[in-house]
Amino acid sequence: MELEQMGKLAKEASRSLITLSKPAKNQCLLTLADNLVQNTDKILTANAKDIEKGEANHMPESLLDRLRLTGERIEGMAEGVRQVAALDDPVGEVLSMKERPNGLLVGKKRVPLGVIGMIYESRPNVTVDAFSLCFKTSNAVILRGGSDSIYSNMALADIIKKSLEENKITPDAVFLLEDTSRETATRMMQLNGYIDVLIPRGGAGLIRSVVQNATVPVIETGTGNCHVYVDAAADVDMAVAIVKNAKLQRLGVCNACESLVIHKDIANQVMPKLLSMLKENGCEVRGDERVQAYSSDVAAATTEDYATEYLDKIISAKMVDSIDEAIAHINANSTGHSETIVTNDYRNAQRFLNEIDSAAVYVNASTRFTDGFEFGFGAEIGISTQKLHARGPMGLEALTTTKYIIYGNGQIRP
Amino acid sequence: MELEQMGKLAKEASRSLITLSKPAKNQCLLTLADNLVQNTDKILTANAKDIEKGEANHMPESLLDRLRLTGERIEGMAEGVRQVAALDDPVGEVLSMKERPNGLLVGKKRVPLGVIGMIYESRPNVTVDAFSLCFKTSNAVILRGGSDSIYSNMALADIIKKSLEENKITPDAVFLLEDTSRETATRMMQLNGYIDVLIPRGGAGLIRSVVQNATVPVIETGTGNCHVYVDAAADVDMAVAIVKNAKLQRLGVCNACESLVIHKDIANQVMPKLLSMLKENGCEVRGDERVQAYSSDVAAATTEDYATEYLDKIISAKMVDSIDEAIAHINANSTGHSETIVTNDYRNAQRFLNEIDSAAVYVNASTRFTDGFEFGFGAEIGISTQKLHARGPMGLEALTTTKYIIYGNGQIRP
Secondary structure, three states, rough: OOHHHHHHHHHHHHHHOOOHHHHHHHHHHHHHHHHHHHHHHHHHHHHHHHHHHHHHHHHHHHHHHHHHHHHHHHHHHHHHHHHHHOOOOOOOEOOOOOOEOOOOOOEEEEOOOOOEEEEEOOHHHHHHHHHHHHOOOEEEEEEEOOOOOOOHHHHHHHHHHHHHHHOOOHHHHEEEEEOOOHHHHHHHHHOOOOOEEEEEEEEHHHHHHHHHHHHOOOOEOOOEEEEEEOOOOOOHHHHHHHHHHHHHHHOOOOEEEEEEEEHHHHHHHHHHHHHHHHEEEEOEEEOOHHHHHOOOOOOEOHHHHHHHOOOOEEEEEEEEHHHHHHHHHHHHOOOOOOEEEEEOOOHHHHHHHHHHHOOEEEEEEEEOOOOOOOOOOOOOOEEEEEOOOEEEEEEEEEEEEEEEEEEEEOOOOO | OOHHHHHHHHHHHHHHHHHHHHHHHHHHHHHHHHHHHHOOHHHHHHHHHHHHHHOOOOOOOOHHHOOOOHHHHHHHHHHHHHHHOOOOOOOOOOEEEEEOHHHHHHHHEEEOOOOEEEOOOOHHHHHHHHHHHHHHOOOOOEOOHHHHHHHHHHHHHHHHHHHHHHOOOOOOEEEEEOOOHHHHHHHOOOOOOOOOEEEEEHHHHHHHHHHHHOOOOOEEEEEEEEEEEOOOOOOOHHHHHHHHHHHHHOOOOOOEEEEEEEHHHHHHHEEEEEHHHHOOOOOOEEHHHHOOOOOOOEOOHHHHHHHHOOOEEEEEEEEEHHHHHHHHHHHHHHOOOOOEEEOOOOOHHHHHHHHHHOEEEEEEEOOOOOOOOOOOOOOOOOOEEEOOOEEEOOOHHHEEEEEEEEEEEEEEOO
C-alpha cells in the first residue's frame, strides 16, 4: 500500500477511535494479549527467520538477544498489554472549565493526538508496546520497525489487526511499514497532514536522522550523557554506591551515568574508593589531570569524552573547584536527560535542582530511576530529552493533547 | 555578530534568567514600559525610515498601517508590557509531588523553555510583546522580524537591552537579527542546541517555510480555515448573527469564519436570510449546487475553495444531509483552528464537541473568541494549530516546560 494511502486511512481510523468507549478499548487489548499467547508458534516461526537472517549477517550476540523472542518473552508482552488495559485512561478528562464575563464556558479537554508515527530499531516488543499505548489513548499508529525484525513485526502486526477486527474495530488503527527502506522512512517523516507526531526510539544515529529530516513534529527521545556530581559535602559511601549503581547496574541504557564530576575538597576521601570500585568492576576511567593524579590507570579525557554516551564500561571524570563550575560543566555537556548531586548541603542541593537544565534532576539517588515505571506512570513509550510537549519519561498523558471546548448561547464578539 | 555566537550567549543568558526573582523580572518590565514612552521620539524616527522605505516600495496601505507607529500605539505597547508584569508568573510551580514505594519523592516542576526563537513579519509591536512574554517566563529570546520593520525593531531592541542593563540583568536575554536575509533565517531554524523552540508568526507562507526548514522544534501557529455549521436544529436568527460576526467583524484574522456548512433541513429557513445578510455586507459566496439554487449571486465553489483561508469578504458554503457529513467535511478541510456548531440539539452539540478535531470547538458562539485575552489568559504569543505542546491560544504557560525534581536519600536501583 502507498504511504499516503496508509496515512489517509490511519487518519480516518483515528477519527473513529475517538468515539470508542473505554471498556471497548480495554476489551480489545485483552483480546490482543490472549491472541499473542495463542499465536506463540506463529510468532516464533517468524522470529526464527529474523534470527537466521541476523546470524547470516553476523549480527553481534547482544543485538541478536534483543531480537530473539521466546515463549516467556511473548508471555511478557501479553502481560504488558494486560497492564496497559488496567491503567487509567487519561482521554476525555476536562482539565479546567471557567465561565468568562460574557457567559462563555471555556473548558480544556484531554484528547488523543490523532496519528502517531513510531520509528524504531530491532526490538520487536516495541511493536506491541507502542500499539497498546497508542490504542489505549485512542490514537492510530503507523509503525516503522527495523529491517532486522521485519518478519517478527509483520506477524505481530497481523495479530494486532485480527484482534481489532474481532472487536469490530477498524484494523486501520495500526499500520506497519513492510518497506523498511530509508527513502520510505524519510517520506514517512514528511507525511504532514496525516501523521500528527513522530516518536523515534533507538540509537543516537536514528534520532538524529529523524530530527534532521522530519517536517512532522518530533518528540526526541533517548540519548543520555548522564552525570553524577559528588559535592564537597557528600556522604562518601553513598557517593560510591550511587556511582556504582548509575554506571554499572545496566550498561546499555540511556539513564546510565556516563560522566563523573567531583568537587576538589572531597577528592582525597572519595577518589581512592571510587577508582578502586570502578577498577574492580572493570570500568575504564578517562579524566582530567587532577583525576589522573589519583591513579596511573586513568587515561586523559578529551573534550569529546565529556560529551560521549559510552553505553559501555567507560566513564569520564572531571574535578571542579565549585558547584558553579560543576553546574556549568554539566549544562554544557549533558544531553538534558538525568543528572544527580550527592550532597548533604541544603543550599547546594537546591541550587542543583534549580539550575541543572535536564529532564530529571536528582539529589542523593541513582540516575537509573528515570523510567516511566519507576516514576509510577505504569507505562512508558520513551524518555523525551526535548522540552516541547513532554519531558522525561512519557506515559499515557504524553500521547494526548488538549482542545478547548466552548459552550455558548449565541455570543458574538463586540 | 555571528548567529552561533548569539545562540551561545542567549543560552548562557537563559541559565542566569532562571535565577531571577519574580519581583526583579517585573521591575525590569516596568522599566521597559517607561523607557518605551520616554523614547517615543527615537522610536518614531526609526519607524519613519521603515514607512518611507515601504512607501518607496509601494507597500499596500493595509500593510503600511500595520507597520506604522504613533505616540498612541507606543503608549499601547507600554501598557501591554505593564499588563504582562501584572500577570501571574507560572514558572517554579510544582505541579505534583509523590512519594514512591522506595521513598523517592518525585516532583514535576514548571520551568522556562530556555531560548525561544521568534520569526515574524512586519508588525513591530511583536518585538516588544514577544520579549515581554518570554522574559516574564525567564526565557531568553532571539527575534527575527521582517526587513520591512528593521529600523523600528532595532530601536525597540535597543531600548529593551538598555532596560535590562538598568536592572543589572544581562542584555543577552534578547537578540534581534539585523541580517534579515532568508539564508540567515534558515540557519536560525537549524540552530539546534541553542534554540529550544521556534515560534513563527505571520502568513501561511512564512509558517510553511519554517515547518519545512526547521530542525529545531516548532510551534505552528496561525492559519485558520474556520467553519460555522448551521445544524438542522439551529436558531435561525442566532445562526445569522454568528455567521455575520465570525465572517465580517474583522476580516484579516485567523479566527474569522471562512466556510459555511448548512444542514439541508434548515436551508429553506436560513439560506435566504444568510445570503441577504452576506450580500448587504458585500461578501461574495461560493457554494455547491444546492447553495447556488438559493441565489444567482452564488458562484460555484471548487474543491480548493473549501480549503481556502480567504481573509477577505468571501465565504465558501456547502450543504449537507447529516451531521456526520458536516463533521467529515469540516475535519477534512479545516486547518484545526476554530469551528462552531449552531444548534439546539443536545446530542449534536456533544457530537460536534467530541468529534471535531480542532484547537477550539464551539457550540452557539462566534469563532472570533479564540484568543488568549478572550479566554482569560491575559496574554497571547500566538495561536497554535498543532497538537504538540500547546494547542489553541498560547499564554505564558505555553512558554514553559516541566522538569522532574527527585529528592532521595541514597536510593539505588535494585
